[in-house]
Amino acid sequence: MADKIHHMVILAGGVGSRLASLNGNLPKPLVRIGEKPVIQHQLELAAAQGIREVTIFAGHLAEKIIAFVGDGSKFGLKARIIVEKEFLGTAGALLQNLDSLPEHFIVLYGDIMHAVNLRDIARAHFGRGADFTAMAQPTDHPQDSDLLETDGESRITSIHTCPHPADRAFRNLANAALYVVRREALRPWATLGGKQDFIKDIMPELVVRGSRVFAYRSGEYIKDMGTPARLKKVESDWAAGKIGMEKSRRFRAAVFFDRDGTLSVEKGFLRTPEDFELLPGAGPALIALRRAGFRLVVLTNQPVLARGEASETDIAAIHCRLEWDLGKEGAYLDGIYVCPHHPDPGFPGERSELKISCDCRKPAIGLFERACRDLRIDPAGSWMIGDQTRDIEMARRAGLRSILVQTGEAGRDGRYKTAPDYIVGDIAAAAGVILQSKEVRTG
Numbered sequence: 261m262a263d264k265i266h267h268m269v270i271l272a273g274g275v276g277s278r279l280a281s282l283n284g285n286l287p288k289p290l291v292r293i294g295e296k297p298v299i300q301h302q303l304e305l306a307a308a309q310g311i312r313e314v315t316i317f318a319g320h321l322a323e324k325i326i327a328f329v330g331d332g333s334k335f336g337l338k339a340r341i342i343v344e345k346e347f348l349g350t351a352g353a354l355l356q357n358l359d360s361l362p363e364h365f366i367v368l369y370g371d372i373m374h375a376v377n378l379r380d381i382a383r384a385h386f387g388r389g390a391d392f393t394a395m396a397q398p399t400d401h402p403q404d405s406d407l408l409e410t411d412g413e414s415r416i417t418s419i420h421t422c423p424h425p426a427d428r429a430f431r432n433l434a435n436a437a438l439y440v441v442r443r444e445a446l447r448p449w450a451t452l453g454g455k456q457d458f459i460k461d462i463m464p465e466l467v468v469r470g471s472r473v474f475a476y477r478s479g480e481y482i483k484d485m486g487t488p489a490r491l492k493k494v495e496s497d498w499a500a501g502k503i504g505m506e507k508s509r510r511f512r513a514a515v516f517f518d519r520d521g522t523l524s525v526e527k528g529f530l531r532t533p534e535d536f537e538l539l540p541g542a543g544p545a546l547i548a549l550r551r552a553g554f555r556l557v558v559l560t561n562q563p564v565l566a567r568g569e570a571s572e573t574d575i576a577a578i579h580c581r582l583e584w585d586l587g588k589e590g591a592y593l594d595g596i597y598v599c600p601h602h603p604d605p606g607f608p609g610e611r612s613e614l615k616i617s618c619d620c621r622k623p624a625i626g627l628f629e630r631a632c633r634d635l636r637i638d639p640a641g642s643w644m645i646g647d648q649t650r651d652i653e654m655a656r657r658a659g660l661r662s663i664l665v666q667t668g669e670a671g672r673d674g675r676y677k678t679a680p681d682y683i684v685g686d687i688a689a690a691a692g693v694i695l696q697s698k699e700v701r702t703g
Contacts, residue, residue: 265382265440266312267362269354270302272370273319273344287321289370290328291491294498297328298373298485300335305505306366307336309378315361316370317353319344349457351449358450361443367458369437373494374482375508381476382440388414388474391445392466395436395482396475398594400547402587405434406459408475416473419464429533429584431576432592433475435459436482445471479555479594479635480508511638514555514594515694516628516660518646521668522687523558524582526647531570533581539667541688543589548691550591554642555635558582558596559627559654566602568609575600594635597627623653623676628660645690649676663690 272289289299296304299316306314314337318325322343332339344353350369354361364385366378376395385393394416399405407430409418420430439458445466449456456462466473481503485491497503520526525537546556564570579596586592599620602610620626631637644655647668653676655662664671664680665687671680684690 264386265364265366265378266310267365268302268306268311268314268378269361269365269367270299270314270316270370271350271354271367272299272325273317273322273347273353274370285321287318287325287370288486290324291371291485293373293485293494293503299325299329299370301373302368302370303329303332303335303337303339305375306378311337311366311378313338314340315357316341317344317357318342319347347455349455349461351446351456351458351462352454355446355450355452355456358443358446363443365441365443367439367441369484371486372437372482372484373498373503374438374480375503375505376438376478376480376482377505377509381438381478384474384476385440389472390440390474391442391471392463392473393440393476394463394473395438396433396477397436397479397482398432398583398592399434400587400590400592402430402432402434402584402592407431408433408435410475414475414477416463416467416475419459419467421460429577429580431580432583432587433477435463437484438482440476509636511636512553512555513639513641514557514631514635514637514643515549515691516631516642516644516655517556517558517687518622518648518651518668519558519560519582519596521647522645522651522665526668529564529567529569530578531564531574533574533577536578536581536585538582538585539687541686543586543591545687545691546586546591546593547589548695552695554694555594555637556592557594557631557635557637559622559631559644560596561599561622561650563600563602565598565600566611566614567607568611569607572600595631597631599627623650623657625654625658628654628658643694645687647671648673649678652676652680653678655680663693665690 290297318341326341329339396408404422407420408416411417483494485494517523523542524539527535562575601614601616601618601621603617605615639659642660644651644660645663647665649671652662652664656678662680663682667686682693
């Protein structure tokens with residue numbers, strides 16, 4: 261399936277005013293990362309993965325992009341550059357030239373640095389029979405990002421563009437500005453003319469119309485460099501050797517967390533987002549662990565679902581609050597995995613389909629195994645942090661080193677006799693233990 265896509269569109273028409281103080285008289289795609297302009301990184305990666313043709317929509321300082329790219333042959337591609345007479349948003353010029361594009365194509369923004377396997381996202385696109393597939397990732401700045409909501413099948417159900425209301429919390433799943441598009445899905449907008457934007461105009465309307473719009477979630481490297489701070493971060497990542505297909509797709513160690521009593525204040529059986537409270541120090545601890553190269557994953561038993569005391573919508577809202585509050589501190593999680601089961605009957609309103617013995621309720625390791633498969637996690641060098649003995653026993657069964665924190669149950673549940681490797685006061689101290697360990701392995 262993946263070999264059906266051989267064409268990439270690069271949207272390079274923006275002015276880049278936020279970078280003007282740094283890049284001088286250069287369009288954003290010609291800003292250098294390492295020894296090469298960003299657009300060269302994009303073109304070379306595309307050619308290496310079977311892309312044969314590229315269409316570039318240029319505007320601001322288009323002549324410099326034309327001079328650099330030429331006909332594309334020096335990058336192993338056939339390039340066509342279309343100059344916008346006026347900026348028409350991210351989608352306007354493409355829509356005006358829709359008939360010149362193939363049946364399916366990839367769209368990438370010109371200020372994106374990426375190391376993404378394009379074959380994989382194309383394979384997902386065709387496998388789902390999608391009209392539009394958007395790459396999506398959590399981010400350390402969700403408050404000023406365009407965010408996506410998805411269902412259990414990764415179909416996009418809502419889009420929240422920034423700025424966001426001050427009184428709302430959203431899932432931290434940001435639009436990453438890389439799409440796979442079925443041309444005819446865009447046909448209704450092709451004759452409208454004027455300025456149009458993918459995230460503000462096209463994608464929301466596709467969702468409303470019931471088109472097959474999906475998020476493709478991946479831990480591969482993709483970051484925008486559209487502000488001075490973000491450009492500096494990408495430059496730092498490049499200097500540290502973090503950008504590249506091999507680095508992007510490697511298996512990495514992870515730190516697994518229990519939720520209540522570990523990252524959030526223990527309040528018994530949490531049922532509403534209004535009762536959620538992030539523990540002090542959680543954000544900085546996660547930031548430090550991520551900088552060390554760990555993936556960060558929550559594994560949580562939520563028997564309130566089986567007991568009929570909270571719905572999936574309630575749990576999702578609580579996790580939106582968790583992600584949102586972490587995002588305010590510049591931290592984010594790679595995944596949240598929930599066991600909804602509870603084996604014991606006798607609760608009013610309980611859900612019989614969830615009252616089962618399962619392989620995912622901690623201390624069983626089903627959630628851990630799912631996370632390892634989904635997120636390319638290497639168990640060697642990975643850790644578990646929790647406040648209950650079930651967390652420590654799960655770590656033993658999974659072959660993880662364990663840390664018991666004293667901010668919640670502090671092991672007083674006494675269900676299992678497994679001794680943790682470390683006992684510390686809180687999540688900040690736990691992060692310190694991991695970072696100081698001589699056996700840290702991050703892949």
